Amino acid sequence: DVKVTQSSRYLVKRTGEKVFLECVQDMDHENMFWYRQDPGLGLRLIYFSYDVKMKEKGDIPEGYSVSREKKERFSLILESASTNQTSMYLCASGRGARDEQYFGPGTRLTVT
Amino acid sequence: RKEVEQDPGPFNVPEGATVAFNCTYSNSASQSFFWYRQDCRKEPKLLMSVYSSGNEDGRFTAQLNRASQYISLLIRDSKLSDSATYLCVRYTGGFKTIFGAGTRLFVKA
Numbered sequence: 001d002v003k004v005t006q007s008s009r010y011l012v013k014r015t016g017e018k019v020f021l022e023c024v025q026d027m028d029h030e031n032m033f034w035y036r037q038d039p040g041l042g043l044r045l046i047y048f049s050y051d052v053k054m055k056e057k058g059d060i061p062e063g064y065s066v067s068r069e070k071k072e073r074f075s076l077i078l079e080s081a082s083t084n085q086t087s088m089y090l091c092a093s094g095r096g097a098r099d100e101q102y103f104g105p106g107t108r109l110t111v112t
Numbered sequence: 113r114k115e116v117e118q119d120p121g122p123f124n125v126p127e128g129a130t131v132a133f134n135c136t137y138s139n140s141a142s143q144s145f146f147w148y149r150q151d152c153r154k155e156p157k158l159l160m161s162v163y164s165s166g167n168e169d170g171r172f173t174a175q176l177n178r179a180s181q182y183i184s185l186l187i188r189d190s191k192l193s194d195s196a197t198y199l200c201v202r203y204t205g206g207f208k209t210i211f212g213a214g215t216r217l218f219v220k221a
Binding site: 106 | 208
């Protein structure tokens with residue numbers, strides 16, 4: 001069974017703090033994704049990675065960066081958290097972009 | 113027009129009913145489509161892929177109409193456990209996957 005885990009289920013941070021969200025998958029998938037999910041907007045792609053140290057911007061990369069030093073781990077970094085980054089963050093992995101994506105349980109981040 | 117558009121609902125149906133959702137898309141070059149299911153406060157999970165010829169899996173049927181640019185999901189004999197949000201997903205090529213905002217379904221006893 002594919003398992004994608006995320007470091008925290010709930011996180012509260014202050015404006016201006018640096019925030020790290022970690023994601024680990026155990027299925028040796030090449031591709032990993034970070035999304036945010038907001039009511040009425042669906043899931044929006046922030047960044048994806050197709051290999052170790054390789055990354056591509058998604059639709060809303062501003063204010064975020066990512067790191068993939070190992071195949072199984074994909075980190076999302078908020079350099080200076082802002083209140084408009086309050087959201088549900090979902091990590092996913094998959095063999096290919098047109099294949100099934102397996103999601104982690106999500107991290108609900110609140111920035112105050 | 114949004115790239116993927118869904119009626120947010122909610123659809124409130126009794127157990128045993130048949131319910132159908134549509135999802136419209138704006139780019140005729142779209143390649144693949146999927147339906148994901150997301151339970152309350154849970155992550156999305158793949159329900160089924162949508163093939164050009166249609167796809168059936170038990171009580172669930174998915175269809176693609178390229179001429180009118182929509183896909184549909186039909187649920188027959190609804191169960192209480194079908195209550196969830198159903199996400200329409202379009203793969204457009206490369207690494208681009210677009211998720212709709214979802215349609216909420218409540219099945220009541």
